[in-house]
Amino acid sequence: MEWNITPGRPVYLQLIEQLELAIVTGAMPAGARVPPVRELAAEAGVTPNTMQRALQELENRGLLKAQRTAGRTVSAGTEQLDTLRRQRAEALAQEFWKQMQALGVSTEETAALLRAAAEKENV
Amino acid sequence: MEWNITPGRPVYLQLIEQLELAIVTGAMPAGARVPPVRELAAEAGVTPNTMQRALQELENRGLLKAQRTAGRTVSAGTEQLDTLRRQRAEALAQEFWKQMQALGVSTEETAALLRAAAEKENV
DNA sequence: ATTATTGTATTAGACACTTAATACAACAAT
C-alpha cells in the first residue's frame, strides 16, 4: 500500500483517510487480513503508536476488527463499503459545489472546469 | 465579516483561507481598508497574535499591505484577484476530479452527483 | 507637541500531536 503523508495536518487523520479509501475502493477487500501495525507503520514511515491510533479509530467506525494474534481484518461487508463509498462521493460533490458557489463560479463554468480537469488527467 | 472556525485544523490556516476568500470574491475589494488586527481578532474569537499571523501571511503573498498606523489595505489589483479566483477554482476542480477518480466514480456519475448537489442547494 | 490608534514583538504557559523506547497480553504455531 502506498502512503502519502504531508505535514500541516495531523498524521493520524491522514492515515485514517487513506486507509478508509483503500478499504472502500476494494484495495483492501471485505474480509481481507490487514498487515500488522508495525508493518503498516514502517511502510508509512510513522511510529506504531500513530498507526495504532488510526486503526483503532477505523475499528470504532466498524470497518476493521482486531483479533489479537490473529491480526486485523476488514470487518465491513461489501454492501456497507459500497454505501460508504457512495456517501463519500456525495459529500465530496456537495463540498465542491459549495466552494464553487462561495467563489461565485457559475454552473456552466463549473462544468467547464471539470471537463478541463478531466482532460488534463490524460497526461 | 463572518467567521467559521472549526477545531481539528490550525486556526491561522483557516483564517488565511477565509480572508483570502473574502478578498478574491470582492467582499474586501481592491484598495479597501482592512479592519484593525484587534477588531478582526475579536470578531473571529481568536487572539490578536493568531490573527496577526494570518494577516502577515497574506501580506507575504502580496494580497495585503500594512502601513503602520494607517492600517492595512488590500494591495492586490482587480486583475490579480481575478486571476487568483480563477486559479483557486481550477485547483478545486482538479482536486475534486482527482478524488472522484480515486473513489472509482465514473464521469457520468460525477456529473450526476454534481447536479444533485446543485439541486440540494435550493433549500 | 500630545494623544490615540494601529501594527509589531516578546514571554510564559497549556494543550495536542508525534516520536521513541519499552513492556505487557493474548494466542496461533510448533
Place this chain on the structure above:
DNA sequence: ATTGTTGTATTAAGTGTCTAATACAATAAT
C-alpha cells in the same frame, strides 16, 4: 509447553499551535 507473532499500553521528550498578558514602535489626528 514453548516460542514467536500480534495487538495494546505506558512513559518521556520534542514540536507546533494557541492563548494571555504586556510592551514597544510608528504615525495619523488633534
